[in-house]
Amino acid sequence: MLGRKVINLKDVESTNSYAQKLAQADYPEGTVVFSEKQTKGRGRQGRSWLSLEGKGLYMSAILRPPFDAQEAQILTPLSAAAVCMALRNLGFKAMVKWPNDIYISGKKVSGILTETTLSANKIAYAVVGIGINLNHTKKDFPLELQQKSTSLRMEKGFPAKRRQVADKLIFNFNMLYDELIKSGHINSSIKICNEYSFLKGKIVTIKNQGCTITGLARKINSNGSLSIKKKDGEIKEVVSGELNKTISSI
Incomplete structure (x- = not known):
């Protein structure tokens, strides 16, 4: 401890x-x-x-x-x-x-x-x-x-x-x-x-392994990854990445 x-x-x-x-x-x-x-x-x-x-x-x-x-x-x-x-x-x-x-x-x-x-x-x-x-x-x-x-x-x-x-x-x-x-x-x-998630319900853009993912931040999963709902409805689980942009959901 x-x-x-x-x-x-x-x-x-x-x-x-x-x-x-x-x-x-x-x-x-x-x-x-x-x-x-x-x-x-x-x-x-x-x-x-x-x-x-x-x-x-x-x-x-x-x-x-x-x-x-x-x-x-x-x-x-x-x-x-x-x-x-x-x-x-x-x-x-x-x-x-x-x-x-x-x-x-x-x-x-x-x-x-x-x-x-x-x-x-x-x-x-x-x-x-x-x-x-x-x-x-x-x-x-x-x-x-x-x-x-x-x-x-x-x-x-x-x-x-x-x-x-x-x-x-x-x-x-x-x-x-x-x-x-x-x-x-x-x-x-x-x-x-x-x-107490700061990102939940916000539109985020994350760079991850050479790819850029934009979507609605949903929840943090049991393994620490972040679930993002893309515009086409696909759910992506991002384990790590660089958060480039955050805007309030509209």
Whole structure:
């Protein structure tokens, strides 16, 4: 369970990279790395994650689920559900934006990066990185992100407490991860992701394996894929992809 071993750092290039080295050195499942600052914070698709000192929650956790390689993708919706519920427990109207973001008021407040290492087609270990914008002001974000990003402080008008957010996150994560280990499924996580889906009912365009798919976002499935209804009525299940465009359904 998360929090079995906690490592607090002043600064680091990337909590995910640091946690991966610990995992390679056989640190136990549940080890969590926190840092006040990241100099090379990473997101999906090779993007960077703005990690200003004292402004956010930057953490990575080591997991060792006893599952096959194809099950690795379910760790991201599980993590998204945990972040969403943690923020909702604290009074924020958080929403899950498939595949790995959390939104408040239509803007990004959190992102998740899951990196998995395999051995003989099994998960040797996974590192789940989570970044949450806590106390950023609008001026802290680059100009191109100011209309797309938010923080807990910007939403509530007063500073967020990192320890309080971390405790809620770990509590929710452990509850959902326990379900996965005991039952082999993430039904509760998927229910949360669908109940608080940012994309449901919206027209989306997703690039996936060289193809572009446009259609109505429906639900997140038990394997973490997104169901999209195309204009011709065909239902496509997208396991991963780059979300290029989202518009409200008409």
